[in-house]
Amino acid sequence: MRLTIYELGSSLEKLLSTLKKNRENVPLETLRTVYKEPYEALLRQINETASEFVREIVITDIPVNPDASIDAQSDLINQTIDESGLVRQISLCLSHTYNVHKLHIIALELRRQIEVALEPYIAMxxxxxxxxxxxxxxxxxxxxxxxxxxxxxxxxxxxxxxxxxxxxxxxxPKDISQPIMEENTNEQIPENISEYAHQPATADG
Structure with a gap:
């Protein structure tokens, strides 16, 4: 059964609390060696839960224009995410501040920026x-x-x-549905609007 944002947030808080206690009471090198398996399992669980939490806030029910180019809108969403600088802040929330409330605020701001970027398509x-x-x-x-x-x-x-x-x-304007991003042969851009959510938020040491 799909978890709600609040359930995901609560689960993430517990996981981050465990990570914080481990790092405060056990040397990081010991966590990475002696307790390598459970430590890495905890990090994976944090990444998976955080990714789902952020996806629910940022991508779920984001308004898109079904009659305009979905590829162009997807590119624009990913461009906005990349240029926002907020993905790095999300990572810091997980690995340094362990603050789910702040993570929620950052995710809401990222969603707001995406909605602003999509306004020309919605205005159609x-x-x-x-x-x-x-x-x-x-x-x-x-x-x-x-x-x-x-x-x-x-x-x-x-x-x-x-x-x-x-x-x-x-x-x-006739060209509003054309791709907005300039071609960049050195960077892979996810084609699916929700693909961002599958990029794990970093929570390693």
Whole structure:
């Protein structure tokens, strides 16, 4: 059964607490030699749990445009992750501060940066919602991906009944769905949006 963010966070806290106690009470060289097998098993468990925890926060239900290039959006997500500098901070949380709360905050910031980067793709689904039976009423600005309305200079979640309504989409630049990243023959970019989550967060000594 899939664990929730809170269950993963609780499990990670216990694992990091064990790692911290081990490092505080046993020389690192002894952990790496005498207790090599259980120590490495603990590190693997921390990496797996931390990766799942971060993936749940950063990637799960991230809004993407199904009608635009998924490869381009995937590249943009991975570019944002790479350029954020936050992956290093995630690693430090695990191996030096052992702080799950801080890890959670960093992961939320990474998700925010990804959502900002994807905004041009999400904006392709901005539309005006008009009621044909009441054309004198001001149309509602609505996004069909996020299911939010725009009012008072902010996007707000609201259930909107679209039955019988007229949706007018704003024309977007033709090249918005083309890959945004420049080709880099020296770097492998994961093709799958969720592949980042399979890169273990470093927690070794």
């Amino acid at each position: 689904k901005n539309c005006l919602v008009a009621d044909p039976e009441n054309l004198d009423a001001d149309p509602i600005i609505y996004n069909t991906i996020t299911r939010k309305v725009y009012e008072n200079n902010a996007w707000i979640e609201r259930d909107l009944d679209l039955s019988g309504k007229l949706l007018i989409y704003i024309k977007q």
